[in-house]
């Protein structure tokens with residue numbers, strides 16, 4: 001064990017608070033796209049245990065990454081330092097049935113929360129495609145569903161309790177520490193450990209849903225106006241099948257009807273064993289013969305939904321189940337938010353590109369030989385429909401409804417599809433051209449830190465300043481944050497996963513006290529931690545090298 005940790009643990013041995021850490025943990029994202037080896041994997045079971053982790057990390061100068069259910073498809077949760085998981089800190093603390101307000105420990109998974117709420121006749125008002133996420137993880141990345149009558153999942157959060165790097169917990173809401181609240185509603189794990197979430201639930205509800213196949217032209221023609229597709233029900237989503245130039249339009253409204261299959265509900269083909277493996281097998285063959293993909297799209301979606309147009313399924317389900325979908329296989333997902341009114345242009349240009357008509361697409365990358373997977377998910381949200389504070393880093397648009405386009409690429413039998421680089425390059429170019437912003441959790445790859453700052457001209461600096469105030473030593477800043485959010489030190493030196501190090505013989509390198517620290521340097525945390533690192537290097541290089549070597553043992557951020 002790290003001798004410094006051993007020493008610090010010894011000092012705290014009288015407190016009778018467990019430090020449930022293990023070594024040798026392999027962290028892998030759900031989609032097995034990224035992995036890392038944290039030096040410690042810690043699963044606390046109480047607030048005191050969480051505080052002890054933060055105290056020890058601070059004293060040992062270790063970074064902390066909190067991980068929920070590992071469903072973020074990018075390397076956001078990869079670390080070679082300490083990883084904290086709150087799966088065992090997952091209880092409902094209280095439910096105010098009259099106000100429909102629930103307070104919970106933040107490690108609770110959405111499916112657990114839904115089950116607990118159901119016991120008292122309540123439910124989450126909105127869900128994305130799955131309910132496997134932890135509540136803290138889901139809100140940290142701006143997770144959304146598909147409805148113009150709701151914002152993102154964070155919009156239903158009333159208050160958060162956060163443990164900051166100094167070990168203090170702070171309650172924030174729109175009345176109390178409102179700035180911190182707006183920053184923490186989409187925190188990307190970089191502010192501290194969210195320990196409690198206060199959430200506005202609604203009365204439990206059933207949904208009556210119907211799905212139908214529409215030609216793409218009809219989808220685009222009914223995009224806006226009084227009869228707009230998106231306003232036809234509370235929940236609406238479209239799965240666009242580009243090769244068939246059609247889409248599956250799924251709509252659902254709350255209903256008093258009891259749960260039951262509709263007249264046209266049929267069993268899912270790819271949800272059964274034969275369909276599941278046939279589809280995956282076909283995708284696997286297409287790794288070598290990509291031009292089969294248009295035929296596979298036709299066959300698979302025909303088997304699942306029928307080969308013609310019109311209604312192809314309906315039913316009544318509990319909202320907590322009916323809003324979810326079968327996400328099938330391991331996958332890459334590259335999802336962007338653009339203003340809803342730009343949807344027809346986005347879809348038409350991408351359709352042209354996939355049809356091989358590069359001039360019409362106005363995308364400066366060749367589509368030659370590129371065949372992609374279906375469906376491309378088309379979803380919406382509207383933050384302006386909510387009264388909750390706008391999170392600083394909410395990718396959806398504060399001025400009107402938002403469209404999300406999600407370019408999913410499956411990994412059949414864990415193999416990466418050959419089109420990924422060129423397809424995502426083209427897709428991201430188009431999204432940027434239309435003023436888009438990437439979903440934080442997903443596999444965007446061509447975006448620079450400067451571009452991200454330009455995408456959040458009014459809020460990024462405020463978010464980062466606030467982050468720096470509450471975590472001045474960069475305890476919660478990882479490689480992903482440095483790559484995409486945090487400006488490098490002004491002297492241009494490379495960063496490191498290791499935070500600032502305590503100098504040899506216990507001399508603590510102070511942040512503000514170093515002569516070389518300019519005003520600008522002092523203003524951002526990771527820069528400060530780089531300063532600390534450099535300072536420590538100067539004053540205690542032997543120890544520092546020990547830490548760096550240790551931290552670099554991991555494969556943080558490497559593609560699996």
Ligand SMILES: Cc1cc2nc3c(=O)[nH]c(=O)nc-3n(C[C@H](O)[C@H](O)[C@H](O)COP(=O)(O)OP(=O)(O)OC[C@H]3O[C@@H](n4cnc5c(N)ncnc54)[C@H](O)[C@@H]3O)c2cc1C
Pocket residue numbers: 030031065066067068069070071072073076077086106107127128129130132133134135136137138139140141142143144145187188189190192193194195327439441
């Ligand atoms: C199959 C699939 C379907 C999906 N469907 C949707 C969808 O419909 N809509 C959508 O928008 N997204 C969707 N996502 C993305 C998913 O909702 C997000 O990636 C979400 O963040 C995952 O939650 P998690 O608990 O796995 O968190 P993780 O991925 O483990 O972590 C995400 C972030 O949360 C932070 N975090 C976690 N817990 C805490 C805490 N206690 N305190 C502070 N920070 C914390 C982490 O540090 C990290 O920055 C989907 C992903 C998959 C794989």
Ligand SMILES: O=C1O[C@H](CO)C(O)=C1O
Pocket residue numbers: 128129327328331333335377406408
């Ligand atoms: O990330 C996501 O994966 C599914 C698509 O399979 C979904 O809806 C996301 O969002």
